[in-house]
Amino acid sequence: MDLTNDVTKTLGIRYPIIQAGMAGSTTPELVATVSNSGGLGTIGAGYFTTEKLDQEITLVEELTDLSFAVNLFVPSDKLYLPEKVEKMNAWLRPYRRALNLEEPTVNISEEAQFNAAIDLLIEKQIAIVSFTFGIPNYKAIDKLKANGVTLIGTATSVEEAIANEQAGMDLIIAQGSEAGGHRGSFTYVTGSQVPLVGTMSLVPQVVDAVDIPVIAAGGIMDARGLIASMVLGAKGAQLGTAFLTTEESGASKLYKSAIQDSKETDTVVTKVFSGKPARGIDNDFIHNMNRYDDDIPDYPIQNQLTNSIRKASAKNGDTKWTHLWSGQSPRLAQSISAATLMQQIINQTKALI
Numbered sequence: 001m002d003l004t005n006d007v008t009k010t011l012g013i014r015y016p017i018i019q020a021g022m023a024g025s026t027t028p029e030l031v032a033t034v035s036n037s038g039g040l041g042t043i044g045a046g047y048f049t050t051e052k053l054d055q056e057i058t059l060v061e062e063l064t065d066l067s068f069a070v071n072l073f074v075p076s077d078k079l080y081l082p083e084k085v086e087k088m089n090a091w092l093r094p095y096r097r098a099l100n101l102e103e104p105t106v107n108i109s110e111e112a113q114f115n116a117a118i119d120l121l122i123e124k125q126i127a128i129v130s131f132t133f134g135i136p137n138y139k140a141i142d143k144l145k146a147n148g149v150t151l152i153g154t155a156t157s158v159e160e161a162i163a164n165e166q167a168g169m170d171l172i173i174a175q176g177s178e179a180g181g182h183r184g185s186f187t188y189v190t191g192s193q194v195p196l197v198g199t200m201s202l203v204p205q206v207v208d209a210v211d212i213p214v215i216a217a218g219g220i221m222d223a224r225g226l227i228a229s230m231v232l233g234a235k236g237a238q239l240g241t242a243f244l245t246t247e248e249s250g251a252s253k254l255y256k257s258a259i260q261d262s263k264e265t266d267t268v269v270t271k272v273f274s275g276k277p278a279r280g281i282d283n284d285f286i287h288n289m290n291r292y293d294d295d296i297p298d299y300p301i302q303n304q305l306t307n308s309i310r311k312a313s314a315k316n317g318d319t320k321w322t323h324l325w326s327g328q329s330p331r332l333a334q335s336i337s338a339a340t341l342m343q344q345i346i347n348q349t350k351a352l353i
Helices: 007-012 026-035 049-061 084-099 108-123 138-146 157-168 197-208 222-230 254-262 283-287 302-313 338-350
Strands: 017-019 040-046 068-073 128-132 150-155 171-175 214-217 236-239 267-270 279-283
Touching: 007 171, 017 026, 017 040, 017 338, 026 040, 026 049, 026 068, 026 338, 040 049, 049 068, 049 108, 068 108, 068 197, 084 302, 108 138, 138 150, 150 157, 157 171, 171 197, 197 214, 197 222, 214 222, 222 236, 222 338, 267 283
Parallel strands: 017 236, 040 068, 068 128, 128 150, 150 171, 171 214, 214 236
Antiparallel strands: 267 279
């Protein structure tokens, strides 16, 4: 087994370890530390304005001259349905009242924000861009490709992996159901159910179905997960929750503690916070919302409707009403620096192989 392979060559990194683009929790320090340690740091730019993204890239470039990626959310084609928003606002009113919050104004500008981000990444000569929530339109792909950008897609099923390859992605992240945070799914198995295939099952099937390199993701926290991924045919691994509890992560102390105090049975996949399925630690908000008798508004609408509630709850040091994204291996989470985590994984991997 070789740690130098198609993934390391394509991405210009020493070790096939990718830090997931966790929107809301990455910091320039985390991204740069992972890259400086031989892996690929990723700016989680899913919620960023163009100005914020510009600032973040500048800060990362001040801390490293090595490869790093930017992760973007592919815009959805969901509709704004006023009656659904009104009904959800009525349901959320008691939370807002308890936290002294105003009703938010919903702003659907995903498409414009995405296109502006693509233009900025080309202008800033970013070498690697990864996508979640689907495949960008061919115009965006062609524009990035014409500027020599390496593209990484996300798939949660073989069908999605094949679609990513056909669209022109250079690499694919095979995201198993164990992964924390949002599912990168853009297809449905039945009704509103997105694919939930475990990493160990998903990776070899995706590897057999596509010709481009595959990166495993979902529940991977250490050298054992990296080696297992590579035995299954992946050329590397993407870690999210493992980096969330590091010192450089943007996660709050409350959030980090919640992960470290939880166990493998504590997470659920829910769409109540954002309108898209995501894996996080079970809590009162999820329980209450599970009694809601209508469809949850689609992303990004639900995300905006619950945003201030989640932020205020977390600010008050309360985990009951906020999202706590986490994968299924929280017992393996460590409170250490990202550089130490990287060194641990590299040393243990070399020792084991």
